[in-house]
Amino acid sequence: MDVEPGQRYVASLWIRNLSGLAPMLRISDMSWQTIASVECIGGSEWSQVHLIFDTGGAKQIRFQIFGGWMSESLRSAPGETLCDDAVLRKAGAEDLDALRQCRIVVDASKPGREINPLFFGANALFMVEDDQARADPKLERLLREMPIKLLRYPGGEMADNFHWKTNLLNDNTKFPFREGPDTTDTDEFMAWSRSLGAEPIFVANLESGYINGDLDAAIREAADWVRYCNIEKGYGVKYWEIGNESYLQGTYYPLRARQYAEAVVRFAQAMKAVDPTILIGAIGPHDINGSNAVEGLDDREILALLPFANEARRAEIDRIKKTKGAMPPPDKWWPTVVEIAGAAMDFAVVHRYYPNDLLVDTRVAESIEALKAFLSERLPGRDIPIALTEWNSGKNTRTQGATQMLLIAELAGEYIRGGVELATFWPLRNLGPNTGYREAIDRESSAPRASYFALSAMGQAFAGGGTVVHTRKDxxxxxxxxxLTAEDRRLVVAITNKTLLEGGMQVDLALEGFEGEFASGLLYSANPAESEKIRAEALECEPVEGGWRVELKPYSLAILKFEKR
Incomplete structure (x- = not known):
């Protein structure tokens, strides 16, 4: 449908839901990227859904009607939905007034997944959380208040360039460049994580074995690390990842899927020979159909790629493949890894950096749900947890202030809803110029940044565990x-208001399947919205006919708690 760029539009639709489905109206651009969407919360009677959206630079949009779209907690089923009177028009003043009113239904009678407290973790970079950082009482206080339940060491990419026995890099001319005695070693990290009450998760150095032409040495190094931690020191480190993002072309040494799978088998055998109680994590893309661009290249050709930076490396890969002529289809990463190493892996590791500046896709965790279903199908009878050991906004979105806070809070909720059990936000603190906007805590001042407020708000509300329940909004x-938390005696609700309209948003909240009284509320906001100075204040919720009413400031996050009567 044709629209004018830079304008605000209204899309509306009358829906009658005859089968208990979850119809949805969705507006997308011509490349199928979601602009706005709304789920129908009406029942079997006719009800109208509408949404207001900005066209941005779009000259055309797709007006999509899903008669049987399903939320995560409502699985696909046959049924019938009637639709009528679809409208698309420019928004007026009365439409903006309507935008300030929102109805949310929380249905505690429809339970979803259990919340694993280990979702609330972060990456501790060994060269950033150094001796000076760990002695900082301000940093310690913030982590305790978060609360931090899982800490990943020695970090992400740098794990494949890190030797734990010496705290030195395999190649100090490559990221993270910093090494030495003032960085955090294994004993210091374990003392720190224990003092914070955080479970450790370690990343074994895989790619240095290929770079050095001695994979056996890398396997021995990993097995020795398990022996040191769990046999000699009694640390009981349970979770061990094999390598970091080896499925990407831009890593220190990108691997073919079969290479990686065979390495996982060998690492697992050696490490579990030392301690059979440990759990081994195999990593892959969040898309189960993804593959590495280096598929089809031999070892010599991959080694020749290493001097190239990422964009130049991709061009070189394309050049090599062109000289080879017709090639067989590349091995898909996860199917290959599961076929070869399925018996050796205990959890699946994925990373996700959300590319938009606000959560517009309510199915953001769909790829994770697909991976869970794939693992259940290929490894029947086994429960393979999903570990999201790096997640954040995308590095090119550069979201800051309340926008970042809302995005991180929403992503956390959607990932939990989608089935992620373990997660470590990346990073706790960062290294390098112009990267601080993605930190949870400022590296220089140890001041909390926008992401921290989202992580702490969601962590304080849900890190004790609980059962996700169904919600819907108009x-x-x-x-x-x-x-539902506290053995189902408490219902905790997180709500974001993503409008900048003056006066904020009035939310009417209906609780189904839960008889309770309002206990407490907190509101997190910033003024202006781009400010990193997030303010937390008490929030009241007043009883109204059919539920509760709460007023939310523009670009704000609310945490509401209700206690069972």
């Missing part, structure tokens, strides 16, 4: 997540 400018 405005795309709001987001909601809820769970």
């Amino acid at each position: 405005k795309p400018s709001a987001w909601s997540f809820a769970a």
